[in-house]
Amino acid sequence: MSASVLYDAPGPKAVVRNRIYAVVGSLAIAALIAISIVRLADKGHLAPAMWDIFNYTGIRQNIADALLATLKAFGLAAIGSLVLGVVLVVGRLSDHKPVRWAATTFIELFRSLPLLITIYAIWVGFLTDYSMWALAAGLSVYNGCVQAEVLRAGINSVPKGQSEAAYALGMSKTQVMVSVLMPQAIRSMLPTIIGQLVVTLKDTSLGFIILYPELLQTARLIASNTQVNGQYPYVSTIVVIGTLYIAMCLLLSALATWIEKRGRRAKTGIKVAPGAPAAGIPAMEAVPGPDAGGAGGAGPTADGAGATGVTKD
Amino acid sequence: MNVLLDNFPEFRDGFIGTVSITAVSSVIALVLGVLIAGFRVSPVPPLRYFGTAWVTLMRNTPLTLLFLIFFFVVPEILFPGMSPFVLGSLALGFYTSSFVCEAVRSGINTVPLGQAEAARSIGMTFAQTLQIVVLPQATRSVIPPLSSIFIALTKNSAIAGAFSVAELFGWQKLMSDRGYDIVPVFIWVAIGYLIVTFTISGLFRLLERRMEVAR
Numbered sequence: 001m002s003a004s005v006l007y008d009a010p011g012p013k014a015v016v017r018n019r020i021y022a023v024v025g026s027l028a029i030a031a032l033i034a035i036s037i038v039r040l041a042d043k044g045h046l047a048p049a050m051w052d053i054f055n056y057t058g059i060r061q062n063i064a065d066a067l068l069a070t071l072k073a074f075g076l077a078a079i080g081s082l083v084l085g086v087v088l089v090v091g092r093l094s095d096h097k098p099v100r101w102a103a104t105t106f107i108e109l110f111r112s113l114p115l116l117i118t119i120y121a122i123w124v125g126f127l128t129d130y131s132m133w134a135l136a137a138g139l140s141v142y143n144g145c146v147q148a149e150v151l152r153a154g155i156n157s158v159p160k161g162q163s164e165a166a167y168a169l170g171m172s173k174t175q176v177m178v179s180v181l182m183p184q185a186i187r188s189m190l191p192t193i194i195g196q197l198v199v200t201l202k203d204t205s206l207g208f209i210i211l212y213p214e215l216l217q218t219a220r221l222i223a224s225n226t227q228v229n230g231q232y233p234y235v236s237t238i239v240v241i242g243t244l245y246i247a248m249c250l251l252l253s254a255l256a257t258w259i260e261k262r263g264r265r266a267k268t269g270i271k272v273a274p275g276a277p278a279a280g281i282p283a284m285e286a287v288p289g290p291d292a293g294g295a296g297g298a299g300p301t302a303d304g305a306g307a308t309g310v311t312k313d
Numbered sequence: 314m315n316v317l318l319d320n321f322p323e324f325r326d327g328f329i330g331t332v333s334i335t336a337v338s339s340v341i342a343l344v345l346g347v348l349i350a351g352f353r354v355s356p357v358p359p360l361r362y363f364g365t366a367w368v369t370l371m372r373n374t375p376l377t378l379l380f381l382i383f384f385f386v387v388p389e390i391l392f393p394g395m396s397p398f399v400l401g402s403l404a405l406g407f408y409t410s411s412f413v414c415e416a417v418r419s420g421i422n423t424v425p426l427g428q429a430e431a432a433r434s435i436g437m438t439f440a441q442t443l444q445i446v447v448l449p450q451a452t453r454s455v456i457p458p459l460s461s462i463f464i465a466l467t468k469n470s471a472i473a474g475a476f477s478v479a480e481l482f483g484w485q486k487l488m489s490d491r492g493y494d495i496v497p498v499f500i501w502v503a504i505g506y507l508i509v510t511f512t513i514s515g516l517f518r519l520l521e522r523r524m525e526v527a528r
Contacts, residue, residue: 006429006447007356007439018357026359039390112464112510113503114471116482125495198373205375209475216377223385234385242378249373 045235049228054240059222066218067244073132073204073214077139078197084144089151090177103148111145116206118142123210131212135204143200150192154185190263194256198249205245215241316493317501323484328505330480334402335467335509341406342466346413347448353418356439364414371411376469380404380476401473405466412462420455421447453524460517464510471506481505 010018040046053059091103110118119138127134158181166176186193208216219241223234317324352364371379383404388395424447432446474482481502488498 006354006442007433010356014356021355021357022359025357025363029359029363036390040386043389045389109503112468113506114468114482116471116475117485117499117502117506120482120485120489121495121499124489125499202373202375205377206472208377209472216375216381220381234381235389238378238382238386242374242382245375245378246370246373250369253373 040235044229044231045233047229050231050233050236053222053226053228053233053236059226062218062222063215063240063244066213066215069132069212069218070204070207070214073135073139073207073212074201076132076136077143077200077204080136080140081143081147081196081200082193084140085147085151086182088144088148089155092148092152093155093177095173107145107148110141111149113142115139115142115203116209119206119210131207131210134210135207135212135214138206139200139203143196143203146196146199147193150189150196151182151185154189154192155181157188158184187263191256191260194252194259198252198256201249201252202245215244316488316497320484320488320491323487324481324501324505326479327474327481327484328508330398330478330483331467331470331505331509334398334405334470334473334478334480335463337398337402338405338409338466338470339463341402342409342413342462345406345410347417349410349414350417350421351443353414354421354443368411368414371408374408376404376408376472377475379408380472384476397473397476397478401470401476401478405470405473408469409462409466412465413459416455416458416462417451419458420451420453423454424450453521456517456521456524460514463513463517467506467509467513 007014037046044050054063088103088107091099092107094100094103115138118141119135122138122141123131123134127137162180162184163176166180171179204214205216207214208220211217213221219237223232223237226233349364349367352360353368355361380401383400384397387400387403428446428450429442432442437445470480471482474480474484474486477483485498485502489495
């Protein structure tokens with residue numbers, strides 16, 4: 001074990017003490033897990049019959065359909081939020097005061113409201129019969145605002161000389177935006193953008209509340225409609241569905257990390273922002289106003305990578 | 314306007330519900346988050362692994378799923394008949410704790426290396442170094458991200474409304490069930506949330522100013 005900043009390479013006493021802590025800690029954690037398992041087993045939640053339901057083709061079909069529904073909503077929301085993000089950031093950086101003002105108000109308002117409230121209002125007010133579109137619209141509005149802020153941070157991080165040089169060549173503002181600023185902003189912010197897409201993916205589970213048959217809603221239906229030995233298989237269903245969600249999110253996060261690593265090696269000279277899963281907008285400039293990701297922090301966080309060697313996984 | 318005036322008692326209860334579930338979960342998230350952050354930087358490997366696993370799991374699980382777990386699985390483990398408010402606060406607190414943990418960890422990274430080295434050189438133990446030297450300084454750089462985490466927590470508390478905890482989203486559902494037009498209802502609920510989130514960001518700004526120290 002290597003020493004970190006916070007503690008010396010342990011001497012004999014410390015080694016013993018750390019071992020004791022390790023044993024006690026492991027035992028405590030193991031005990032917690034064991035107690036949970038025993039309690040669940042006592043109530044018959046871990047009986048083979050509970051897990052056997054996932055061998056039925058009907059239930060498998062249900063889960064496959066639900067997965068597809070979740071991915072559909074996610075795909076729509078991802079495209080919607082990225083398009084809206086670009087539109088909003090262009091509005092926010094516009095030369096015309098009313099446009100700028102409108103975009104800023106829109107972003108600030110929808111970013112500081114619970115996503116669920118927005119989705120529910122859209123569903124009840126406008127798209128009662130189209131829960132998928134209501135979900136996608138709500139997700140797009142909220143995440144579009146967040147993506148707009150991410151892109152703005154990206155555009156502001158492009159060295160000033162770049163746009164000055166482009167203007168000096170006689171490019172119009174649109175040309176500068178499209179061919180100089182945006183590509184670099186998107187490239188440097190790609191990990192953060194994908195991090196926000198992970199949040200978007202997680203938030204598709206809010207479709208559960210507006211009765212859109214996505215994974216979570218299906219999980220609840222399966223659990224409340226199948227009876228095994230007179231009990232409802234909530235535990236097994238939640239474990240299966242939870243594994244699916246975690247796998248999907250980890251895949252996306254891994255993609256973000258991979259792009260970030262690749263970006264660091266690239267010779268383009270564009271600095272890639274840190275994009276650990278759900279990492280926020282890097283503190284190259286403070287983002288004003290109350291802001292936070294839908295289901296987690298997207299705020300100006302510092303890069304949590306081992307700058308001082310304190311962090312170790 | 315009528316919507317609010319005719320149903321003001323329910324709205325008031327919803328607002329109080331949102332504030333109280335936010336407050337309770339914030340405390341849970343803070344305590345757990347700092348503890349897990351301590352685990353993650355400690356010299357004890359099993360605790361480090363536990364911290365990492367905790368953060369990874371909590372971060373990649375949709376909050377709605379976590380609510381399902383707390384409402385359908387946890388009562389089976391502990392005892393049936395726990396109140397929705399307690400379960401909801403626990404779910405929110407656990408979920409947010411992973412974000413608090415990461416914020417605290419990056420805060421620890423902003424403390425200059427020399428500080429921890431100096432603390433160790435005068436013979437402080439890991440716990441002393443953390444408590445007396447590193448954490449007090451880390452607190453300052455943790456405040457801005459914490460502010461946005463708690464605002465996110467406030468917004469996430471809406472999900473508790475779908476699980477029969479009385480709060481603002483519950484009021485929105487109730488009003489649309491009673492057939493009121495959704496637009497004014499939405500506006501009132503939005504105002505309710507904005508009051509809470511602006512209060513939080515204001516409080517944190519105050520804190521930031523109070524803790525400002527020349528470096």
